[in-house]
Amino acid sequence: MSETRALTLADVCRSFGPVQVLHDISLTLRPGEVHALIGENGAGKSTAMKIMSGYLEPTKGQVKLDDAPVRFASSQEAEAQGVVLIHQEFNLADQLSVEQNIFLGHEKRRGLFLDKAWMQAETRRLLARLNCKVSPDARVRDISNADKQMVEIAKALSRRAQVLIMDEPTAVLTEREAEVLFEQVERLKAEGVAILFTSHKLDEVKRISDRITVLRDGHVVAQGMTAEFNEDQMAQAMVGRDVSSLYPVRSVGVGDDAALEVRGLNVPGYAHDISFTLRRGEILGISGLIGSGRTEAMEGLTGLRAAQGDVRINGRPVSLRSPQQAQAAGLCYLTEDRKGRGLLLQKGMRENLTLQALPEFTNWLIDHKAEDAALTRAIADFDIRAPTREVLVGNLSGGNQQKLLIAKIMLTDPDIVIIDEPTRGIDIGTKQQIYEFIHALSAAGKSIIVVSSEMQEVIGLADRVLVMRLGTIAGEVSGDDMTEDKIVRLAMGLGATRQEAI
Amino acid sequence: MTATETRPSRPARGVNLKVLGPILALVVLVIVGAALNGNFLSAANITNVLSRSAFIGIIAVGMTFVITGGGLDLSVGSMAAFIAGLMILVMNAMLPVMGPGWPLVFVGMLTAMVAGTLAGFVNGFLITTMRIEAFIVTLGTMGIYRSLVTWLADGGTLSLDFGMRSVIRPIYFDGILGISWPIIVFALVAISGELVMRRAAFGRHAAAVGSNDQVARYSSVNVNRVRMLTYVFLGILVGVATIMYVPRLGSASPSTGVLWELEAIAAVIIGGTMLKGGFGRVWGTVIGVLILSLIDNILNLTDGVSPYLNGAIQGVIIILAVILQRDKKAES
Numbered sequence: 001m002s003e004t005r006a007l008t009l010a011d012v013c014r015s016f017g018p019v020q021v022l023h024d025i026s027l028t029l030r031p032g033e034v035h036a037l038i039g040e041n042g043a044g045k046s047t048a049m050k051i052m053s054g055y056l057e058p059t060k061g062q063v064k065l066d067d068a069p070v071r072f073a074s075s076q077e078a079e080a081q082g083v084v085l086i087h088q089e090f091n092l093a094d095q096l097s098v099e100q101n102i103f104l105g106h107e108k109r110r111g112l113f114l115d116k117a118w119m120q121a122e123t124r125r126l127l128a129r130l131n132c133k134v135s136p137d138a139r140v141r142d143i144s145n146a147d148k149q150m151v152e153i154a155k156a157l158s159r160r161a162q163v164l165i166m167d168e169p170t171a172v173l174t175e176r177e178a179e180v181l182f183e184q185v186e187r188l189k190a191e192g193v194a195i196l197f198t199s200h201k202l203d204e205v206k207r208i209s210d211r212i213t214v215l216r217d218g219h220v221v222a223q224g225m226t227a228e229f230n231e232d233q234m235a236q237a238m239v240g241r242d243v244s245s246l247y248p249v250r251s252v253g254v255g256d257d258a259a260l261e262v263r264g265l266n267v268p269g270y271a272h273d274i275s276f277t278l279r280r281g282e283i284l285g286i287s288g289l290i291g292s293g294r295t296e297a298m299e300g301l302t303g304l305r306a307a308q309g310d311v312r313i314n315g316r317p318v319s320l321r322s323p324q325q326a327q328a329a330g331l332c333y334l335t336e337d338r339k340g341r342g343l344l345l346q347k348g349m350r351e352n353l354t355l356q357a358l359p360e361f362t363n364w365l366i367d368h369k370a371e372d373a374a375l376t377r378a379i380a381d382f383d384i385r386a387p388t389r390e391v392l393v394g395n396l397s398g399g400n401q402q403k404l405l406i407a408k409i410m411l412t413d414p415d416i417v418i419i420d421e422p423t424r425g426i427d428i429g430t431k432q433q434i435y436e437f438i439h440a441l442s443a444a445g446k447s448i449i450v451v452s453s454e455m456q457e458v459i460g461l462a463d464r465v466l467v468m469r470l471g472t473i474a475g476e477v478s479g480d481d482m483t484e485d486k487i488v489r490l491a492m493g494l495g496a497t498r499q500e501a502i
Numbered sequence: 503m504t505a506t507e508t509r510p511s512r513p514a515r516g517v518n519l520k521v522l523g524p525i526l527a528l529v530v531l532v533i534v535g536a537a538l539n540g541n542f543l544s545a546a547n548i549t550n551v552l553s554r555s556a557f558i559g560i561i562a563v564g565m566t567f568v569i570t571g572g573g574l575d576l577s578v579g580s581m582a583a584f585i586a587g588l589m590i591l592v593m594n595a596m597l598p599v600m601g602p603g604w605p606l607v608f609v610g611m612l613t614a615m616v617a618g619t620l621a622g623f624v625n626g627f628l629i630t631t632m633r634i635e636a637f638i639v640t641l642g643t644m645g646i647y648r649s650l651v652t653w654l655a656d657g658g659t660l661s662l663d664f665g666m667r668s669v670i671r672p673i674y675f676d677g678i679l680g681i682s683w684p685i686i687v688f689a690l691v692a693i694s695g696e697l698v699m700r701r702a703a704f705g706r707h708a709a710a711v712g713s714n715d716q717v718a719r720y721s722s723v724n725v726n727r728v729r730m731l732t733y734v735f736l737g738i739l740v741g742v743a744t745i746m747y748v749p750r751l752g753s754a755s756p757s758t759g760v761l762w763e764l765e766a767i768a769a770v771i772i773g774g775t776m777l778k779g780g781f782g783r784v785w786g787t788v789i790g791v792l793i794l795s796l797i798d799n800i801l802n803l804t805d806g807v808s809p810y811l812n813g814a815i816q817g818v819i820i821i822l823a824v825i826l827q828r829d830k831k832a833e834s
Contacts, residue, residue: 304719304720322722322724323719323720323721323722324722324724326722327722333720335720340714340716340717341714341716341717341719341720342717342720343717344710344713344714344717344780345714346713346780346781347709347710347713347780351706351709351710355706355710355717355718355721355723356721356722358703358706358707359703362702362703364702365697365701365702366701366702366703366706368701408721412722
């Protein structure tokens with residue numbers, strides 16, 4: 001690893017057909033420096049990364065390695081030159097061991113056979129370098145997301161990566177796992193690797209990067225040392241407007257009558273003894289660590305999982321054993337997993353939009369005109385930006401998918417909506433829009449539960465926050481008590497000692 | 503070549519090939535057939551081809567829904583043989599009581615429909631409620647029905663009583679306005695199938711379930727009910743096909759309906775329905791059925807190629823159809 005390399009994009013443009021997505025991008029990744037590339041979804045980050053790593057060629061401009069222009073015909077060629085891209089979704093074979101994954105396609109041979117001993121030793125050495133304690137023989141499907149990320153990096157290092165490009169490496173990591181990753185990034189940086197990474201989490205960008213490039217609509221709108229920016233300035237550069245007021249101000253009061261009462265809800269294996277009341281027009285936040293049973297409790301409530309308990313809607317007892325019954329009772333759950341459970345990625349926007357409310361559009365036969373009108377309305381109401389009306393939903397950006405998902409749920413006209421992770425993986429501009437939608441719904445008399453791992457989000461949105469821990473409600477905070485500190489204490493099980501601690 | 507021209511035309515061309523491919527293949531086959539043999543376009547030959555396609559065609563329409571919903575049914579050929587045997591046994595048993603005539607034919611029809619419904623229900627129940635792979639379940643029921651019909655026929659042939667044959671014959675051989683009943687029924691099944699697939703909530707739900715059953719479930723679609731119904735509808739259609747089939751030969755044997763399931767699946771795939779589910783088109787299936795039977799017919803009418811090569815040519819067509827319809831998405 002003695003040699004180091006610098007990668008430069010010089011006035012790079014890229015078009016897909018008539019659509020130009022990158023305009024004269026110039027940036028340099030220097031050895032021993034972490035470069036953050038930030039921008040909203042669709043700003044051109046992915047395209048820029050793919051050009052750096054040989055997945056795409058620039059339409060105009062040059063890629064340079066150590067000031068010499070290079071043309072990568074493929075990602076393999078880029079890897080051979082030491083430029084490796086780590087995709088946001090893990091590119092690992094779940095059933096193979098860590099060692100087999102690291103050497104997949106580059107297996108070391110001795111004669112006819114694999115040199116297993118050498119590869120084992122090399123894997124150990126690479127993992128040790130990353131301070132990762134996973135065994136080379138562990139199957140990848142059994143290891144944590146953070147370890148998978150380390151295996152990806154080890155794989156990149158085994159290809160002698162001198163330029164490491166990471167697409168949202170922390171998106172699937174918890175805060176603690178991200179911290180471990182950052183330590184290793186620091187270490188690689190000290191070894192002279194040039195690193196580029198993208199993230200939607202601006203505090204991470206501030207924490208780990210040395211230099212920042214901000215993209216907006218395919219243009220570099222800001223570039224400089226990280227020290228020169230604060231988070232507000234980064235966000236402003238990304239969005240192009242002031243985003244300091246991310247959360248809308250509550251305009252209407254909360255009603256007095258209970259829209260939803262839950263008493264003693266049990267979801268076997270995940271949550272027990274959940275009791276709470278949701279008032280009409282209220283926005284109730286549910287917080288808690290990942291694995292605290294938040295999502296499972298809500299899925300149990302809406303009939304998506306087996307559950308027992310007393311549920312009343314508008315004071316009337318209801319039995320919700322299936323999502324169909326929940327929907328009929330005016331209760332809808334919007335999943336956190338929009339790609340896996342929320343939308344049919346291979347279908348168009350129209351089929352997705354009306355799937356849940358299809359009976360409303362069917363009188364023996366489906367009324368295509370009414371569906372089209374509903375789509376037109378949804379596009380206008382929720383500001384869904386799609387290249388064409390016929391686009392496959394899988395080709396929409398995450399933010400637009402989320403907007404479509406909200407439009408889809410609202411088409412069933414529920415009185416109570418449970419939104420799980422309303423803004424996961426979504427850029428800050430779209431976040432702000434979604435927060436406004438949620439407030440508008442509450443102003444229209446809907447009662448809303450927002451489940452989120454982002455504490456800022458529940459605090460900014462909700463009137464009251466329930467904190468879950470180990471499958472049960474650990475406490476409730478509202479008003480001036482809604483602070484990150486108090487929520488964290490409850491989520492970590494320190495609730496009882498709160499008073500003394502302060 | 504400017505950028506503005508390439509962009510919109512590329513997806514359009516892909517769609518066109520996918521939509522027009524099966525139709526073009528059918529047109530080519532008709533032209534080839536007509537060029538090779540003067541009798542190919544005669545009314546008698548066309549009626550013959552269409553009537554014979556009707557059995558597989560009616561079943562294939564049902565199979566389109568099963569496959570669109572992410573399922574598969576290997577049992578339909580054996581199921582048809584079993585239902586045919588059952589229908590013949592019931593009619594023969596009731597003959598002394600009811601005498602030959604249309605009331606007895608209706609009893610036979612009812613038997614076939616009830617047996618088809620139940621057989622579809624059993625498949626659907628094992629697949630949805632018992633959560634067993636469709637491939638395994640229907641591989642099992644395929645063996646069961648085949649064995650049952652062999653047992654009922656004691657290894658030989660189950661024949662309809664001669665007294666009934668002349669009564670029931672018109673179901674296959676007669677028709678209205680010179681169009682035979684199997685063709686009329688096939689056409690009705692195909693048209694209603696196309697309507698259901700394209701315009702009814704059930705068709706949309708089947709495609710949703712086949713595309714991603716989790717998304718369907720989270721969208722308040724009753725996934726098990728939709729899956730179950732696809733198998734029940736297919737069972738009913740197998741019953742209908744059997745009602746058309748029994749009058750033709752008036753018998754059922756262990757070799758009845760052999761490989762029908764694969765022909766039906768092949769027709770569905772040639773028609774552009776995705777084997778992994780999520781997208782189906784009934785009109786494509788109809789074209790697929792016609793393509794398969796025309797190949798058979800052309801080989802029988804011409805001397806150049808041995809009819810024994812029928813299977814080989816059909817195999818090539820199936821593979822070609824899938825290659826031509828493949829998504830070119832892997833690039834990006």
